[in-house]
Amino acid sequence: MTVHADYSLKKLNTFGFDVRAKFFAAPETIETLRELLSGNRYARLPQLILGGGSNMLFCADFDGLVIQPRITGIEKTAETADDVYLRVGAGVVWDDFVAYAVQHHWGGVENLSFIPGQVGASPVQNIGAYGAEAKDSIRQVECLLCATGERKVFTAEECAFGYRDSIFKQAWRGRAIVTHVVFRLAKQPVLRTHYGTIEEELKKFPEVTLQTLREAIIAIRRKKLPDPQELGSAGSFFKNPVVPKKLADELIAKDPQMAVYPVNGDYVKLPAARLIEQAGWKGKRAGAVGVHAQQALVIVHYGGGTGREALALSSLIGQSVYEKFGVQLEPEVNII
Ligand SMILES: Cc1cc2nc3c(=O)[nH]c(=O)nc-3n(C[C@H](O)[C@H](O)[C@H](O)COP(=O)(O)OP(=O)(O)OC[C@H]3O[C@@H](n4cnc5c(N)ncnc54)[C@H](O)[C@@H]3O)c2cc1C
Numbered sequence: 001m002t003v004h005a006d007y008s009l010k011k012l013n014t015f016g017f018d019v020r021a022k023f024f025a026a027p028e029t030i031e032t033l034r035e036l037l038s039g040n041r042y043a044r045l046p047q048l049i050l051g052g053g054s055n056m057l058f059c060a061d062f063d064g065l066v067i068q069p070r071i072t073g074i075e076k077t078a079e080t081a082d083d084v085y086l087r088v089g090a091g092v093v094w095d096d097f098v099a100y101a102v103q104h105h106w107g108g109v110e111n112l113s114f115i116p117g118q119v120g121a122s123p124v125q126n127i128g129a130y131g132a133e134a135k136d137s138i139r140q141v142e143c144l145l146c147a148t149g150e151r152k153v154f155t156a157e158e159c160a161f162g163y164r165d166s167i168f169k170q171a172w173r174g175r176a177i178v179t180h181v182v183f184r185l186a187k188q189p190v191l192r193t194h195y196g197t198i199e200e201e202l203k204k205f206p207e208v209t210l211q212t213l214r215e216a217i218i219a220i221r222r223k224k225l226p227d228p229q230e231l232g233s234a235g236s237f238f239k240n241p242v243v244p245k246k247l248a249d250e251l252i253a254k255d256p257q258m259a260v261y262p263v264n265g266d267y268v269k270l271p272a273a274r275l276i277e278q279a280g281w282k283g284k285r286a287g288a289v290g291v292h293a294q295q296a297l298v299i300v301h302y303g304g305g306t307g308r309e310a311l312a313l314s315s316l317i318g319q320s321v322y323e324k325f326g327v328q329l330e331p332e333v334n335i336i
Contacts, residue, residue: 001025001027001028001032001035001036002025003023003024003025003036003042003065004023004024004025005022005023006020006021006022007020007021007023007024007066008020009021009024009050009053009058009062009066012050012052012053012068013053013054013056013057013058013234014052014053014054014056014116014228014232014233014234014235015056015057015058015232015233015234015301015307015310016228016232016301016303017057017058017232017301017305017306017307017310018306019058019060019061019062019307020061020062021048021061021062021064021065021066022045022061022062022063022064022065023042023045023064023065023066024065024066024068025065025066025067025068026067026068026069026070027067027069027070027071028070028071028072028091029071030071030144030151030179033067033069033071033144033149033177033179034144034149036067037144037146037147037148037149037177038148038149042064042065045063045064045065046062046063046064046065047064047065047066047067047146047174048062048064048065048066048067048174048336049066049067049068049069049120049174049177050066050067050068051068051069051090051117051118051120051121052093052094052116052117052118052121054116054117054121054228054234054235055117055121055125055234055235055332055333055334056234056333056334056336057234057307057310057311057331057333057334057335057336058307058336059306059307059308059311059335059336060307060308060336062336067177068091069090069091069118069120069177069178069179070091071089071090071091071120071179071180072089072091072092073087073088073089073092074086074087074088074089074092074097074100075087075088077182081187082186082187082188083184083185083186083187084104084106084184084185084187085139085182085183085184085185086101086106086182086183086185087142087180087181087182088119088180088181088182088183089119089120089179089180090118090119090120090177090178090179090180090181091118091119091120092118092119093117093118093119094112094115094116094117094118094119094121094122094127095113095114095115095116097109097119098110098112098113098114098214099113099214101183101185102210102211102214103211105187105189105210106185106186106187106189107185107186107187107188107189107190107191107210108132108136108137108183108184108185108186108189109132109134109137109183109185110132110189110191110210110213110214110217111129111130111131111132111192111195111213111217112127112128112129112130112132112134113214113217113218113221114217114218114221114222115127115129115235116228116235119181120177120178120179120181121178122134122138122181123135123138123141123154123159123161123166123168123178123181124166124168124169124178125164125166125169126159126161126162126163126164126165126166127164128163128164129217129221130192130195130196130198130217131192131194131195132192133161134161135156135159135161135166137183137184137185138156138159138161138181138182138183138184139155139156139182139183139184140153140154140155140156140181140182141153141154141156141159141168141178141180141181141182142154142178142179142180142181142182143172143176143177143178143179144176144177144179145175145176145177146174146175146176146177147175151179152176154167154176163239163240163242163269164239164332189210191208191209191210191213193208193213196220197220198213198216198217198220201216201217201219201220202216204216204219223294224294224295225292225294225295225298226292226294226295226298226300231292231300231301231302232300232301232302232303233292233298233299233300233301234299234333235298235332235333236272236297236298236332237297237298237299237310237314237331237332237333238272238276238297238314238317238318238329238330238331238332239272239329239330239331239332240261240269240270240271240272241269241270241272241275241327241328241329241330242263242267242268242269242270243267243268243269243270243327244266244267245265245266245267245268247326247327248260248268248270251270251325251327255274255278257274258270258271258274259271259274270327272297272321272329273295273296273297274296275321275324275325275327275329276291276296276297276317276321276329277296278324278325279317279320279321279324279325280320281296281317281320282296285302286309286312286313286316287305287309288301288302288303288304288305288306288309289301289302289305289309289310289313290302290313291313291317299313299314299317307335307336311335314331317329
């Protein structure tokens, strides 16, 4: 397998920042990935696992080995009266997998249509949108351990999924490379349409099916989110903050339009986009970066800028939201 030296990552991060990796490899099989991990040439270098680069903020060149697993394939491994189990390669484009599931009338991931990136990152990030999360469908995550090249399978329970979080971002961060993900999808799907403006969008279609639900979600996303081919971004820059209910009640008293989502009795999730908008950042530009005019949660790159500029802007936003509302914002993107 070729290991490239001094490799440009400009097309491999959706922000489009012009950064380079000291070394870059894109193994297409478990064997070549294991070979790469077991050789001692790169063993002492820092390693970074890269999917589609759609949740990465590179603030500098990466002085080590970037590994982008490109293991493909979708295979049905089991079937019951109600469900099918699909084993999907980490390098499969996430939305190709969603399209495949919808074409076969298997439900579970349709609300996650059009999220950029690869299947391998879906358990790491526990991607979510429109009332669904990857964890709802993931049954197993197959990995190779970076240190030894050994295979390790994590059950869904062992993945410790949380809001945009998993064990792969915590205890196993950077130590396990996802090679395959096993999903369980429903043969008689229950469509989840009560979220955001989905029902409104679905009125444009003659019937509500998995396919039209997918199309409605894609249409909404195209309107709201920048297309990385045209305007660099990593989607939502910040997570929606979870705060004590008492603080949320105080904020709602000042801004009755603020929608909150219950997390448990004492805590609620606040919409970070609303806080950022209320702090006056929506549509603001700072040199080569700025806050998207349609979606305040998204920091965009107009071209020719650096990750450090985006990071500096995010700090200013975080600071002003904290000063105005007493709420601490936490980045969703992975800052490198
Ligand atoms: C326009 C836009 C809209 C978006 N909308 C959403 C949304 O609605 N919901 C949502 O949840 N996210 C959204 N995102 C964020 C992003 O699409 C997801 O986080 C996605 O899962 C990232 O996938 P990726 O392959 O690009 O991973 P990368 O960004 O390359 O990596 C993300 C993390 O996963 C790790 N990783 C990647 N592949 C592997 C692997 N095989 N093994 C181990 N670790 C790995 C990386 O090291 C890194 O920590 C959006 C992004 C953009 C640009």
